[in-house]
Amino acid sequence: MAPAPTLDVHPVNGPPAGEPSAGQKSQKQMTKAERRELQEKQRAAKAAKAAANAPNGKLGGKAAKELSALAGAPSKKTGRPSDAASKPPPPGLVKAAQAKAGQASLADQSARNQARGLLIFSHFGLPKPVSAAKGDIHPAIARLALQFSTFKITGANARCIATLTAFKTVIQDYVTPQNNTLSRHLMTYLSPQISHLVAARPMSITMGNAIRQLKLDISGSDIDLPEQDAKDVLFRKIDTYIRERIIIADQVIQETAGNKIKDGDIVLTYARSSVVEKVLLEAHASGREFSVIVVDSRPMLEGKRLLAVLSEAGIQCTYLLLPALGSVISEVSVVLVGAHSIHTNGAVYSRAGTALVAMMAKRHSVPVVVCCETYKFSENIQLDSFTKNELAPLGDLFSSFPNNKPREYLTLENQPHLEILNPLYDLTPPSCITAVVTEVGVIPPNAISSIPVALGRL
C-alpha cells in the first residue's frame, strides 16, 4: 500500500463550492493523483447537485447521494489510498447504488438533454445588462450606451451618427497627457469607451466602419499641429464622413430609388428603414401617386413609427403583420427594404423578417429593391443568420403585444423546458434580391463585391 497522505483530504461528498481556501492551501502539498481525485469528487458533487435540481429528477436527493457515492467508487480504482482519505461507501450501498445507477443516470441524462436542447442556440448570447461604468467612461458615452441598451436609438444609420457625435464630445474633452502624442494616445483612450458601447449592445457594421475610419484619421493626424487644431481637423473629418457617406448618399438613393416608383404602384416595405422612409416621402413630395403597404412584426414592431410618418405626409397606407403577407403579395408592384449591412456575396443582413418578405416577393415575381449606402458594406461573408445575430431582451420591452390580448395568455418569461428567443436580424440570400440601390449606382446582388472598387475611384 502506498504511503498514507500527509494531510486531510475532504470526504466523498466533496468540498462544497464555497470552501476553496482549505482545498487550495493544501493543493500545493497534494500529489498529482490526489489533486485529480479531489477534482473528480468536486465534479461528482456538481453533477449530483445538477441531477438533484433537474425538474424531472423524481428520485430527488437520494439519487444525488447515490450518484456521488457512485462517483466516489471510481476514485477507488485509481489505486490511491482513498480508504484513509475518503470514507469508502460500504459494499452494500455500492450495490444498491449500482442498481439505481440506471435511474440516476436517466435523471442525469434527461437533465443533460434539457441542457443540450437549450444549448442549440447558446452561441447567440443573451444581452447582458449594462454594468456600472468602470474606469473613466465619458458621460456622453455612458448615456449613449444606456440609450442603446434600452433601444431608444435603433437603426444602423441612427446608431452610427449618434456614436460619431458622442465621440466628438469625447475628443473635445480629451487632453493629451505629457510625453505623448494625440495620434498615438487618443485611440487607446477611446478603446474602453468603445468596449462599453459594445457591452451595451453589439456593434453594428456601420459603427464598426465609422470607427475604423476614425482610427485611420487619428493615426494619420499631424504630430506638429497644436492640440485644438488637430482636434478640429478630426471634427471636420467626422462631419465630412457623416455628410458624404450618410446624408448625401441618402439623397442620391432617394432620387434613384424614387425613380423606380411609378404612378399607381403599390409599394411594400418591411419594418422601418430610415432610407426607405426618405425615399417614400421624397417620391410623394415630387407628386407621384402610389400607396404603401407596411408589413410589421415582433419583436420590435417598428413599422408603426413608419406608418405614423407616412400617413402624416398623406400617403395612403395599409398595415399588416408579417403572417398576413401571403394574402397581399400578389398585388404588390415593388418591394423596398433597407439593410443593416451588405456582404461581398450580395447577401443582405437586415431586420428579422426581411428574408421572408424577399422570399415571398421572389416567388410572386415582385422585384425586391434594397436601399443601402456604401458605408454599410462588410468584407466578410455570412452563410446563414446564425453566424452573427443579436437577441432582443425578454419581456414586453417594445409593447409589441396587442392590448386586447390579456397578458396571462402570453408567455413572456422562460419556463422549464421553454425558452424564448427573439433574434433581431436575419440574412437574405442574394438570390431573392433584384437590385441594390447605393449612391454609386444600382447594382445587382452578384456584383456587390465591386463596391470597394467603385469607392476607390471616388
Add this chain to the structure above:
Amino acid sequence: MAPDPTPIPGHKAVETLVAKLRRRQIVGSRQAALETVLVLRQVVSKARFSNIQQLIVIIREAGRRLVEAQPKEHTVGNTVRRVLHNIREEYHSAVKVSAPTSSRNVYTISKFVLQGQPRKQTVGAPKSETTATLKEDDPDDPDSFARGIKPILMEAIQDVLDELETVYDNVSKTAKDHIHSDEIILTIGHSRTVEAFLKSAGHTRNYTVIVAETAPSYSGHDMARALSAAGISTFLVPDSSIYAIMSRVNKIILGAHAILANGGLVAITGSLLAATAARAHSTPVVVCAGQFKLTPLWNLYHDYGALDFADPSSVLGFEEGKLVERVDVVNPYYDYVGPELVDVFITNDGDHPPSSVYRLIKETYDDDDHEL
C-alpha cells in the same frame, strides 16, 4: 333568413347549432364536427320517412342550414356529407343483402355508369339481421321502413362519431416513426392535432420543437406552454425569424383548418410563409389533420373574399389614435397553401401525399353531396 316552410324534425337542435355557428361560439373544427354529428343524430332519430330518398332530403336540408350559418367552417359540411355517405352505404348493403354483391373493387366503365362512382368495398355481411324484411314505400305501414332501418343508420352515425372522437389517437399512431431523436421541428399556431402528435412522439423520443408565435392571435404561446408542460424542449420565436432558423430545422409540422380537393390546404395565417421558407430550404412539410377536414371544394382561393378576416384591433388598436382612421388594416385569419408545398398529410386514416387527396375525397363522400 326566411323561415323554412316545412320544419325538419329535430329542428330545435338544428336552430341552436345554427345560432352557435353564426355567433362563432364553437371553437375548433373538431368541436364543430362533433356537434354537427350529434345534431344529425337527433334529426335522424326523429325523422319520419318511408324511403331512403326522403331521409336524404331531410338531412341535406339540415346540412344546408348549418353550412349557410358558417360557410368558412368547412368541417360542418364535411360531417354532413360523411353522414350521408355512410347512410347510403349502409342502406345499399342492407337492401342488397339478398343479391350477391359483385361490386368488388373493380372499376369498370359499366360500374361507373351504373353506380356513378367507385364505392368502397363494404363488408359483405350486413350489420343487423332484420334487413331482409325492409320494404320501402309500404302503403299500409309507412313507418315500417323507417323503423327497420333506423338502428342501422344509428350505427352508421355512431361510426362517424367514434372516428371523430379517436382522431387524435389515430393521427398520433405513427408519430414516433416520423420524428427521430434530436430532431428540431418547427410548428406554428396551436393545432390540437399537432399537439397530440408531438406529445405522443415525446414519450419515446428526445427532440426539440420551435414554435412560431403566429401573430396576431399569438396561439403559438399556448402551444409552447402545452408542449413544455409535457416535457418537450421548446423554443418560442416570433414569426419574423422563421426564415432565419429554417436552416436548422429538420421538418415542419403544420395543422390544417381544411384540406381542399386539389391537395392544398387552408391553414392559419403564417402557414404559407413557413411552408414557402421550408421549400426554399428543401425541408419536408408535414400536415397533421383528421379526415373530417377533407373538403370536396377546391376553388376557394381565387378571390380575396375566400379569406376570413378577424378583428383588426389586434393589429392596430384604437390606442394608436389618429392612425386608425387613416390606415387600412388587413388581418386575415387563414392562408391558402398550395399542394406543391406539402409533402405528406398524416391523417387518422394513414399517410397520404397531396396528389392522392382527390381519391380520398371520392372514397369518403358521394358526388351528389358536393353541393348540399
